Amino acid sequence: MTKSNTAPFDDSQRETLRAIAAAMIPASEESQLPGADDPTIFDDILASTGRDTKALADALTMLHSTVSGDLSALRSAGPGTVLERFRSENGATAAIFELAISQCYYRDDRVMRAIGMEPRAPYPKGYAIERGDWSLLDPVRARGKIYRDAGEGKTA
Amino acid sequence: MTAATNDPVDVLIIGGGASGAAVAWSLADTRMRILCLEQGDWVKTTDFPSTGRDWEARQFGDFSVSPNRRGLPEDYPINEDDSPIKVANFNGVGGGTILYAGHFPRLHPSDFRVRSLDGVAEDWPINYETLEPYYAVNDQITGVAALEGDPSYPPKPAVMPPLPLGETGALLGGAMNKLGWHWWPSDAAINTQIYEDRAACINLGHCLSGCAQGAKATTDGTYWPKAIRARVELRTRCRVRRIETDDDRMATGAYYVDADGVERFQPAAIVILACNGIGTPRLLLNSASEQFPDGLANTSGIVGKNLMFHPYGQVRGYFDQQLDGYRGPRIGAWSMEFYETDASRGFVRGYCYQFTRGLGPVVNAVSGMADGLIPWGEGHHAAFRRLFKGSAGMVSICEDLPEEINRVTLDPTLKDSDGIPAPKITYRLGENSQKMLDHSLARGIEILKTAGAHDITVKAPMPSAGWHLLGTARMGHDPKRSVVNDWGRSHDVRNLFVVDGSVFVTAGGVNPTSTIQAIALYVADQIKSRIHNLFD
Numbered sequence: 001m002t003k004s005n006t007a008p009f010d011d012s013q014r015e016t017l018r019a020i021a022a023a024m025i026p027a028s029e030e031s032q033l034p035g036a037d038d039p040t041i042f043d044d045i046l047a048s049t050g051r052d053t054k055a056l057a058d059a060l061t062m063l064h065s066t067v068s069g070d071l072s073a074l075r076s077a078g079p080g081t082v083l084e085r086f087r088s089e090n091g092a093t094a095a096i097f098e099l100a101i102s103q104c105y106y107r108d109d110r111v112m113r114a115i116g117m118e119p120r121a122p123y124p125k126g127y128a129i130e131r132g133d134w135s136l137l138d139p140v141r142a143r144g145k146i147y148r149d150a151g152e153g154k155t156a
Numbered sequence: 157m158t159a160a161t162n163d164p165v166d167v168l169i170i171g172g173g174a175s176g177a178a179v180a181w182s183l184a185d186t187r188m189r190i191l192c193l194e195q196g197d198w199v200k201t202t203d204f205p206s207t208g209r210d211w212e213a214r215q216f217g218d219f220s221v222s223p224n225r226r227g228l229p230e231d232y233p234i235n236e237d238d239s240p241i242k243v244a245n246f247n248g249v250g251g252g253t254i255l256y257a258g259h260f261p262r263l264h265p266s267d268f269r270v271r272s273l274d275g276v277a278e279d280w281p282i283n284y285e286t287l288e289p290y291y292a293v294n295d296q297i298t299g300v301a302a303l304e305g306d307p308s309y310p311p312k313p314a315v316m317p318p319l320p321l322g323e324t325g326a327l328l329g330g331a332m333n334k335l336g337w338h339w340w341p342s343d344a345a346i347n348t349q350i351y352e353d354r355a356a357c358i359n360l361g362h363c364l365s366g367c368a369q370g371a372k373a374t375t376d377g378t379y380w381p382k383a384i385r386a387r388v389e390l391r392t393r394c395r396v397r398r399i400e401t402d403d404d405r406m407a408t409g410a411y412y413v414d415a416d417g418v419e420r421f422q423p424a425a426i427v428i429l430a431c432n433g434i435g436t437p438r439l440l441l442n443s444a445s446e447q448f449p450d451g452l453a454n455t456s457g458i459v460g461k462n463l464m465f466h467p468y469g470q471v472r473g474y475f476d477q478q479l480d481g482y483r484g485p486r487i488g489a490w491s492m493e494f495y496e497t498d499a500s501r502g503f504v505r506g507y508c509y510q511f512t513r514g515l516g517p518v519v520n521a522v523s524g525m526a527d528g529l530i531p532w533g534e535g536h537h538a539a540f541r542r543l544f545k546g547s548a549g550m551v552s553i554c555e556d557l558p559e560e561i562n563r564v565t566l567d568p569t570l571k572d573s574d575g576i577p578a579p580k581i582t583y584r585l586g587e588n589s590q591k592m593l594d595h596s597l598a599r600g601i602e603i604l605k606t607a608g609a610h611d612i613t614v615k616a617p618m619p620s621a622g623w624h625l626l627g628t629a630r631m632g633h634d635p636k637r638s639v640v641n642d643w644g645r646s647h648d649v650r651n652l653f654v655v656d657g658s659v660f661v662t663a664g665g666v667n668p669t670s671t672i673q674a675i676a677l678y679v680a681d682q683i684k685s686r687i688h689n690l691f692d
């Protein structure tokens with residue numbers, strides 16, 4: 001996993017990030033899915049912010065002060081909420097949150113199984129793909145040549 | 157400059173990517189002493205993201221396509237603030253092929269004669285027939301998977317069977333048939349069977365972050381092992397700072413910083429540049445001297461100018477049925493329906509489509525949220541599932557016309573980790589390219605609707621898709637309008653050659669690497685056949 005070497009955030013930044021993770025990808029009982037604030041997933045998120053750590057830390061501090069430390073204001077991302085406004089005004093930073101959270105959420109074993117994937121790296125087993133039926137190309141063949149002749153012979 | 161001086165070589169190649177490897181291999185049979193200096197290292201296939209559970213995350217880290225994002229010691233920074241399209245490359249043995257998709261079309265015959273046929277830009281001094289034998293050799297060494305008989309090209313042989321169509325190819329191919337439009341399995345630099353000791357593709361779907369299986373033809377696995385067996389020396393972690401010339405306006409060799417940070421001078425009788433469409437003009441401009449105050453080989457004043465990228469349009473849609481998803485190479489089939497000029501479209505020249513399969517779960521989530529199709533909060537899971545199982549689409553690869561205002565210059569302050577001035581790119585989308593992009597998006601939507609897609613999204617130009625770096629040291633007969641002649645030799649410096657994408661006169665509307673390598677093989681043959689009067 002892409003781990004950063006130092007614990008990157010202070011307590012308030014960490015709790016703000018946890019609130020955002022839960023608001024972005026909440027747990028679903030119906031689909032039997034954990035939320036992105038699940039302890040295992042959240043630890044992975046904290047350890048994997050890599051090149052985006054500084055941008056995230058700055059945004060977390062900003063959001064924490066916007067809600068004056070009242071993290072319950074970050075619980076929802078629906079219309080009229082702080083998070084909705086943050087997303088519309090700071091698209092690029094919101095995208096960094098989306099990447100930081102999704103990249104760990106969607107590699108969790110439970111989540112991968114739930115979305116129909118085997119919880120494994122692609123290599124070395126790989127995957128299978130249908131070879132297909134080349135007779136589908138018959139109409140293309142029947143139409144014949146479509147490139148332009150450019151004239152001239154060999155040069156140089 | 158005080159620097160340790162190495163033993164001289166006959167040929168110094170700078171850059172060990174797609175073209176550097178090809179020219180090295182071809183020249184090896186001369187038994188000259190050949191050395192290649194490459195700023196990056198060999199890549200280990202065990203390091204590639206697809207070997208780990210964090211396979212998708214790492215494509216945004218050390219294996220990002222953006223050198224500015226990677227920021228590794230072997231990368232050099234690029235000031236790209238003044239361009240809507242950002243540079244994508246890889247600096248290491250294999251160059252851009254390490255991360256390329258392996259889409260391997262040739263240019264078309266008409267691409268070499270755009271002035272004569274369409275009244276724009278300039279004709280190339282060489283043509284399709286000149287390059288045809290070199291395309292064929294390159295296909296063999298690379299191992300190209302293809303289906304013979306594509307009516308959008310003159311006949312060309314296939315080295316091995318084509319990539320599988322998959323559910324995606326069949327679906328989109330069916331839509332193209334309904335519309336009566338051309339499509340065909342793409343020529344691919346991907347093994348569909350074991351070829352020359354390289355394994356067959358197992359559909360990892362992660363070609364753009366390196367192929368752990370070794371099925372994708374990258375020059376560290378194709379040309380380089382052969383060239384090294386034939387005694388070419390490849391020295392890694394060696395970054396060239398400048399090329400030196402003497403009073404006779406001949407190159408004498410190059411200064412470089414070696415892996416230990418030591419400054420060295422490498423004398424050479426012939427210098428060949430293979431640093432790509434950004435790295436080559438950067439090096440020429442960094443090699444300015446009293447004799448060449450505007451940069452080496454730049455009496456024309458056009459080194460760095462006429463940068464062409466291929467603006468990309470992306471059209472993606474979602475289907476209710478299960479498609480290939482994240483499985484399989486990112487490429488599969490192409491369409492050349494809109495490739496040749498048709499004046500009624502309101503622009504000249506044209507584009508190809510490269511059909512694309514689905515996305516991995518992380519990219520599905522991230523792009524779905526960016527496109528407003530997957531919400532934060534309630535509804536996230538249902539929307540994710542709806543998009544995940546059946547996503548497919550295409551990118552259009554649009555021909556960019558050469559314009560002098562699109563260019564590579566030296567940034568006045570930015571430097572790489574060795575203190576060498578870094579490049580700055582200035583680029584804006586031309587009117588013709590914009591019209592072409594718009595056309596390609598509209599037709600792409602039509603294709604996806606015909607195939608039954610919903611939630612269609614478009615993006616143009618794709619900001620991260622500056623991976624085709626062309627035109628910045630172009631070839632031509634006229635020394636006032638070109639940097640190298642019709643066989644790759646500098647007009648100004650008679651023992652200096654350029655073999656990378658910089659020499660393109662126009663861009664065509666397809667991915668360039670097979671042509672870049674064919675040109676490198678052709679220039680090597682010219683050097684060999686003219687060896688007795690090479691500097692006349």
Ligand SMILES: Cc1cc2nc3c(=O)[nH]c(=O)nc-3n(C[C@H](O)[C@H](O)[C@H](O)COP(=O)(O)OP(=O)(O)OC[C@H]3O[C@@H](n4cnc5c(N)ncnc54)[C@H](O)[C@@H]3O)c2cc1C
Nearest residue numbers: 171173174175195247251252256257258259396656667669
């Ligand atoms: C993500 C991605 C996808 C792509 N997909 C496709 C595709 O499907 N089909 C296709 O045709 N093309 C594709 N390309 C483009 C393809 O990789 C390039 O066209 C090709 O690699 C260019 O070849 P080149 O020889 O011009 O330069 P490169 O392959 O870029 O090689 C240049 C080399 O020079 C070295 N170098 C530069 N400066 C110095 C210096 N000062 N000293 C020493 N060494 C130096 C660099 O480290 C590098 O290794 C893709 C590229 C990327 C990044």
Ligand code: SF4
Nearest residue numbers: 357358360361363367
């Ligand atoms: S899809 Fe094939 S070529 Fe691409 S990474 Fe996987 S094995 Fe390699």
